[in-house]
Amino acid sequence: xxxxxxxxxxxxxxxxxxxxxxxxxxxxxxxxxxxxxxxxxxxxxxxxxxxxxxxxxxxxxxxxxxxxxxxxxxxxxxxxxxxxxxxxxxxxxxxxxxxxxxxxxxxxxxxxxxxxxxxxxxxxxxxxxxxxxxxxxxxxxxxxxx
Numbered sequence: 001x002x003x004x005x006x007x008x009x010x011x012x013x014x015x016x017x018x019x020x021x022x023x024x025x026x027x028x029x030x031x032x033x034x035x036x037x038x039x040x041x042x043x044x045x046x047x048x049x050x051x052x053x054x055x056x057x058x059x060x061x062x063x064x065x066x067x068x069x070x071x072x073x074x075x076x077x078x079x080x081x082x083x084x085x086x087x088x089x090x091x092x093x094x095x096x097x098x099x100x101x102x103x104x105x106x107x108x109x110x111x112x113x114x115x116x117x118x119x120x121x122x123x124x125x126x127x128x129x130x131x132x133x134x135x136x137x138x139x140x141x142x143x144x145x146x
Contacts, residue, residue, distance in 0.1 A: 034062060034063055034073060035118065035119075036063050036072070036073035036119055036143035036145075037060060037062055037063070037073040037075075037143070039116050039118070039119045039121065039143050040060075040073060040074070040075050040121065040141045040142075040143050041060075041075070042116075043098070043114070043116075043121060043141065044094070044098045045091075045094065045095055045098065045100070045123055045139065045141060046075050046077075046141055048091065048094055048139065049079065050079055050081050050086075050087035050090055050091065050137055051081075051086070051087070051090055052081060052082055052083075053079040053080065053081040053087060053137065054079060054080045054081070055077060055078070055079055056078050056079060056080050056136070057076075057077070057078040058075075058076070058077045058078070059075070059076045059077075060073075060074070060075050061073060061074050061075075063143070072142050072143060072144055073142065073143045074140065074141060074142040074143070075140070075141045076138060076139070076140045076141075077138070077139045077140075078128055078136060078137070078138050079136065079137045079138075079139070080135055080136060080137075081135055081136070081137050082135060083135075084108065084127040084128075084135055084136065084137045085107070085108055085127070087137045088108055088109065088110065088125055088126060088127065088137065091110075091125040091137075091139065092105070092110050092112075092125070095112050095123055095125075098114075099114050100112035100113065100114045100123055101113055101114065108126055108127045109124075109125070109126030109127070110124075110125055110126070111123065111124050111125075115146060117146075118145070118146055119143045119144065119145065119146055120143070120144045120145070120146050121141060121142070121143055121144075122141070122142045122143075122144065123139070123140070123141050124138070124139075124140045125137070125138065125139050125140070126138060
């Protein structure tokens with residue numbers, strides 16, 4: 001009778017360990033960034049810093065969906081800089097060196113696009129308006145399926 005109890009206990013333990021390993025594997029895979037976020041991270045503009053700029057905020061978001069509406073991967077960085085207009089000009093020059101094509105621009109802002117295998121990357125750079133804090137610049141990248 002005691003052998004039967006041990007076998008049941010061992011069987012339950014084996015099932016628990018297997019289920020635990022599967023859950024851990026799924027969690028590990030879900031924590032890895034998707035290929036769209038990896039494409040953004042690989043772009044030089046994702047790590048670019050304006051001359052004499054100081055990074056004040058940085059945020060990355062994974063792609064997914066909320067209530068059926070798609071959300072795309074993105075990276076946003078906010079910098080403090082003494083001359084935001086000069087920083088926008090420097091960002092545009094840097095973006096062009098790395099294959100970005102300007103879609104539109106106006107004083108203090110520009111938007112560009114670049115295609116990499118499987119993705120259309122979009123870049124927006126401009127003066128950031130943070131109430132009461134002058135001299136901010138934002139650099140925002142997003143990845144969309146090609």
